[in-house]
Amino acid sequence: MNINIEIKGQQAHIVNQQSLISGTSNLEEIKFDFSSEWNGYTKTAVIYVDDYSISDSVKMLVEKDVVSAEKLPDWLFREECELYIGVFGDNSEGRRITSTIVCQKVKKGVPVDVVNEITPDIYNQIIKIMCDTRALVKEADEKIEVNKGYLEQAEQKANEASESAMRAENSESNINATVNAFNDMSETKKIELINAADAKMTDINTLADAKIKDLDSVSGEKSNDIATLTTAKMEDIANVTNAKLGDINNTAQAQIVSINEVSYQNTKSGTDAVNKAAQGKIYSINETAQGQINGITETAQGKIKDINNTAASQINAINNTAISQLSAINKTAQSQIKNMTIKYSDMCRTLGIEHEGIMLANTSYNSNESGSIPPDIYSIDVSKFKDIEFGKLVIADTYEYTLPAYPISIFLTNLKDDPAPEKVTTGKRYDVSLLNDLQFYVSYIGSGGYETTVNYKLYNKLEETTE
Template identity: 60%
Template structure:
């Protein structure tokens, strides 16, 4: 009779459950029926009686999903007991899968080894010794084959370890190189900022000097023009006054000559004429002065108007130049800040990838894109905790998960997420600063969903192995 065991995923059960009797000798073999999860794995059956003991347990390589009867030690079925059977598998990538343990009861049977056994003769004893020797040789060959398999697995493990070491070294070199590049970039940025600040200061000073020189030149021109106009007005006024005085003197001399010639009888008439003449001269003089003052006032107003326009134009030019200089400086500083931020985030993502590959507890960031599933190997960690997210959908501002108006979310599971299938027990929607137990996960599948189809950004996380919630309690 056979023991048939079916293993679906990691759950094992006996499909032909029946009672075995101790002393049974017609047990053929143990047959296994594995699900697809076991494809590509080298399988080993672990068999023991009653309580588990490393020294008493039997490990047998499963070949073609069968453990043949001759590979099973006969003492397993000699006495009443509970026979336990389980399987584990290893693949070339260093992964291991295990099954649950099934129990086959062996009831008490006739003690054939001690009751009424016929004492064999010498010939039978020799035959028995030959059979035992053959069995020992066969068992040794089988163990050699099993060990060979284990040696091949060990060699593969060593190769994998060497590969991981090489990859770790490459990551370390890359991270160190990127750190050096970032340090150089930051140093260059500092130099650029200093150069830009110096250039802006020099340009501003030069512009202010140009404006000051232009203002001074314009003021000098205005002063020169004003002085010239005032001199012209003074010259015209003096000339007019000289002409009036000359005319008055001539008139008075003529009057005096007439008075002397005419005698006293004509003196009164002459005085009257002279008085009239003087009044006319005075009126003409006053009118001339008024005209001169009006012309001078008009000239001064024109000069002041031109001066105000020139000064306003100079001020507008200076204001525009300073605004342009400030805009250029702000644009250069924003570009420098954006370049620095992107370089630091890229270096942090690389560092996070390296830590996950080496199984180092760390805090890092993940790139996330709307409706894109990210797969992470988490076999080396027991817990994960998510922090804040930072995406384009919120203008690259940090926010906790889920956000207040739930315009986005992050979902996780141990299997690839499929919205067309029911939610599994291992599924969870991320809440910031909450501890999640991933000790049963091989891989963590993370999916970011957003109302913005083009949304992308980062999410902070932490991988560790000692529960922080237990420690706080």
């Protein structure tokens, strides 16, 4: 069975009122349903039997709006009684909200032996909060490591861009070397073509000479034959032969001149064509190579610029994200540590443990230090202690004051019979052995409403100091 408690504003009531029997052990949990006024508050349930007593009350952190049954001591349900339950909450600004008390009756049941278990007190709950804080710090470290990885990747990209630029320069050198080699090769080819043309011309001249010799030989043989066969027609044959020889000589000479001219033109044309073609190729290669070099250089410079811009942008984004996350984590951790210290101080005062602790209080407006007592009065439970000593006063977690100081002071209102408040001095002990609650207020001349941290140390009634 459950005990379900609904809290609207500061009014609490049990929504499933039922009778519990002493000695029962089937209670599942105490479940709370809070209204929106409780958002942002760390909630603590206060449970006690019959008449209220600080020493006999049980305080439990309300986690996820539930106090589980295994965290409650069995002696609460051992015998017939009235079980009272209330809740108070604290936030990071030092504000507190409380609820009314609800009553759950426990009727008398069959007597049973119940082991009086030790309550899992605030110590264990504080340890849990500390573990959660460590987890937050670990997560921050992991994110910083991830950010370092991003920075290393950006640096690697910048190095790759530099290597690309170097490769572009090497490519330009290779192209120049290729052009020079081609120039050498073209000159060789040109010499080979000229030599080939000269060889052709020599062959043509040799052939022409051979043809002339052949014609002369044939003419001589024809003349001898005609003379032998007929003397009468020698003159006619001679005339014909001479005419034919003249024609043949003229034809042969014309052919030789033509052959010589063709050979010369072919040689000259071949040489000019080779030179012109080679020069055109060289110019084309130079133009292409220069264009490629310019393109590679412009591309490499553009890539390097883009990579540098991208790397700088990523590094700035990573740095901004890391700084923002670290600031948020530090702020959260500081707030949680402050809340833990406040809860630890409350616990030590409740248990009567000598300790150094803190309380949060808002400053009260006073026009001067001798003004009337303001309505903002705070109290410290000193019922189990002999002396109290105040440390430094801190405003807004920033400014520290060693009392007495101007313009801020702490005044104790019920330390002595004298109605005038006692002004606190840092490091001085005040006897509180006759008091249950020590009342005080923080005076700030000319202004009010500032959150202050009151540091103190309580000494128990024994002369020996306990840790």
